[in-house]
Amino acid sequence: MPNKIVVVVIAVFMTMSFSLNLFAADDAIIAVVNDETITLKDLKEYLNAIYLQLVSDGKNEEEIQKIMTDYEINGIDQLIDDKLLVDDANQKEMQVRPKLINDRLTQIKSHYPSAKAFIDALAEDGLTVGDLKNRVTDQLKKKYLIEMEVRSKIQVNPQEVTDYYAKHFAEFQSGEKVDLDSIFVAYQDNRDEAARKANQALDLLKQGRNFSEVAKEFSDTPSIGLIEKGQLLPDLEKTIFQLQESETSALVSMDKGIYIFRVNKKIPQKVSTLEDVKEEINDRLFQNKFQARLESWLKELRKKAYVEIKS
Numbered sequence: 210m211p212n213k214i215v216v217v218v219i220a221v222f223m224t225m226s227f228s229l230n231l232f233a234a235d236d237a238i239i240a241v242v243n244d245e246t247i248t249l250k251d252l253k254e255y256l257n258a259i260y261l262q263l264v265s266d267g268k269n270e271e272e273i274q275k276i277m278t279d280y281e282i283n284g285i286d287q288l289i290d291d292k293l294l295v296d297d298a299n300q301k302e303m304q305v306r307p308k309l310i311n312d313r314l315t316q317i318k319s320h321y322p323s324a325k326a327f328i329d330a331l332a333e334d335g336l337t338v339g340d341l342k343n344r345v346t347d348q349l350k351k352k353y354l355i356e357m358e359v360r361s362k363i364q365v366n367p368q369e370v371t372d373y374y375a376k377h378f379a380e381f382q383s384g385e386k387v388d389l390d391s392i393f394v395a396y397q398d399n400r401d402e403a404a405r406k407a408n409q410a411l412d413l414l415k416q417g418r419n420f421s422e423v424a425k426e427f428s429d430t431p432s433i434g435l436i437e438k439g440q441l442l443p444d445l446e447k448t449i450f451q452l453q454e455s456e457t458s459a460l461v462s463m464d465k466g467i468y469i470f471r472v473n474k475k476i477p478q479k480v481s482t483l484e485d486v487k488e489e490i491n492d493r494l495f496q497n498k499f500q501a502r503l504e505s506w507l508k509e510l511r512k513k514a515y516v517e518i519k520s
Contacts, residue, residue: 240285241517242292247285250335255288257334258344265317285518291351293510298350305349313345314338359503365494373490374483381486384438386476387449390420392428395466407460407467414457420471429466438478 240247256277263273321327331341374381394407410427414420424432438446448461449470458470 239519240289241515241519242289243296243515245292247288247292252284252288254334254336254340254344255291256284257336258341258348261317261341262348264320265313289516289518290507290510291347293507293514293516294351294354295347296514297510298354301354303350303354305346305353309349310342310345313349314342317341317345355503359506360499363495363498363502365491365498369494370487370490371483373494374486381481383479385450385478386435386437387452387472388435388474388476389433389449390424390471390473391430391433392420392424392469393430393466394427395429403467404460407469411457411460411469414469414471420457433470 237249238246239249239252260273260277263276268276318324318327321330328338331337392407392410394403394410396403406427410423413423436449438450440446441449445461445463445468448458449472452458452470452472454472454475456472458468461468461470
């Protein structure tokens with residue numbers, strides 16, 4: 210696998226919004242956390258490690274670029290939070306089994322064509338296997354700390370799921386829909402000419418001509434496609450939703466032109482029951498609680514620490 214870490218990191222640094230001289234030396238201090246300084250080199254290595262983590266998780270380049278771009282805004286803050294988490298894990302004397310660390314390293318190595326390619330990629334980014342092992346260890350510590358302090362303390366009870374379903378009932382139902390072919394002849398400068406063309410198109414359809422072929426010849430706009438009841442003007446919807454499958458409408462005059470419709474398929478209204486969506490709702494509520502608790506917990510860690518970001 211070609212090494213794209215440098216390219217991604219440079220792209221992030223070129224667009225970062227925080228106040229920082231990007232041409233500063235690697236040992237330039239950009240933040241202080243308790244009695245530990247964070248240098249520009251630390252931030253670069255942190256971004257390298259994040260990239261390796263995303264690769265090992267099997268994310269594609271588009272997903273990776275999107276996530277890395279997020280560090281344009283909060284890269285330093287995220288690094289500070291990570292250091293606070295590692296400090297807290299160390300204070301709690303949290304240990305990670307060597308097998309878990311080695312398994313993670315093996316997973317990362319598997320994305321390179323050879324052991325040499327893996328070592329070369331690390332060296333190109335100023336990392337050693339030992340550096341990567343330390344970072345993997347810290348990542349696992351953070352993961353288990355968050356599991357212990359945040360995730361394990363969150364519960365979603367059945368009543369919350371029921372209440373959410375009732376409050377957001379409209380989200381779990383879809384209105385009647387039709388898959389619609391259409392021909393639209395615009396008035397332009399001559400309404401009589403538009404009416405003539407529309408009638409000609411309708412006559413061809415009555416003679417059994419294929420709707421798509423007639424549309425290619427006469428329509429000034431693409432076919433409408435799938436629509437749900439409530440998306441169009443009431444009078445227009447009344448005409449459309451009264452049609453049966455495979456039925457073609459008469460001419461329908463509008464402000465800017467004339468329509469002809471054909472219904473390919475009618476899709477009835479669907480209401481998802483609580484049983485249908487309870488797992489989805491449970492996951493949604495859990496994620497909301499998780500994010501809120503994580504943010505609150507991180508704020509508490511920051512309150513207890515000395516944090517300074519250098520301008």
